[in-house]
Amino acid sequence: xxxxxxxxxxxxxxKLLSGGNPQIPKGEGDEPVQAYIAAMPGWKRGLGEKLDRLxxxxxxxxxxxxxxNQPFYGDGPDSWFLTFRxxxxxxxxTFFRGTSLDxxxxxxxxxxxxxHLDLHEDDPVDEQLxxxxxxxxxxxxxxx
Numbered sequence: 623x624x625x626x627x628x629x630x631x632x633x634x635x636x637k638l639l640s641g642g643n644p645q646i647p648k649g650e651g652d653e654p655v656q657a658y659i660a661a662m663p664g665w666k667r668g669l670g671e672k673l674d675r676l677x678x679x680x681x682x683x684x685x686x687x688x689x690x691n692q693p694f695y696g697d698g699p700d701s702w703f704l705t706f707r708x709x710x711x712x713x714x715x716t717f718f719r720g721t722s723l724d725x726x727x728x729x730x731x732x733x734x735x736x737x738h739l740d741l742h743e744d745d746p747v748d749e750q751l752x753x754x755x756x757x758x759x760x761x762x763x764x765x766x
Contacts, residue, residue: 636661639691641709646688650699654688665743666708672747673706673715680752681759689766701763704755712740715751718764723757735764 636657637645644661646654659670670693677684677695685701687694696702706715720727720737729738739751 638663642666643691643708645691648687648689650685650687652686655686655693658688658691658693662708662713666713669713669741669743669747670706673713676747676752677704677755680755684759694766695759696763697759698763700765702766703758703761703763709740712742715739715741717754717758718766719758719761720754722761723754727754 638661639645642663644658644663646658646661648654655674659667659674661667662670674693681695683697685696685698687696687699692705692707694702695704702718704715704717706713714729715727715738716731717723717727717737717739719735720731721735723737727737727739729740731738739754741747
């Protein structure tokens with residue numbers, strides 16, 4: 623048996639980065655976004671599924687991609703209004719033009735126009751989030 627034959631097979635599971643954020647290769651479309659969501663650990667996977675479904679229900683023609691190990695949602699390949707990513711105890715939803723939303727999401731950012739919403743395990747995905755998604759999708763997208 624050669625040394626090549628004795629190596630441990632590579633895992634097909636995505637690596638989890640700091641805070642449990644899945645490491646998913648960059649890609650355009652729904653497939654890489656679904657791979658990201660499937661790799662979200664624990665309760666965060668169900669939340670990721672809810673967020674994706676809510677975004678698609680609110681903005682049916684949304685464009686999706688994975689960049690920098692997180693899903694992006696927008697109106698074209700270089701025009702994004704929202705992203706989310708896993709942290710140890712929550713999932714952070716980022717609105718790229720969050721200061722233009724009414725009311726503004728509660729989390730400030732070092733980026734002047736961005737606002738965040740940290741969703742914990744038992745937090746509701748509610749009408750306010752739907753309103754922010756709808757409003758954000760109607761604003762000019764952010765290039766990333």
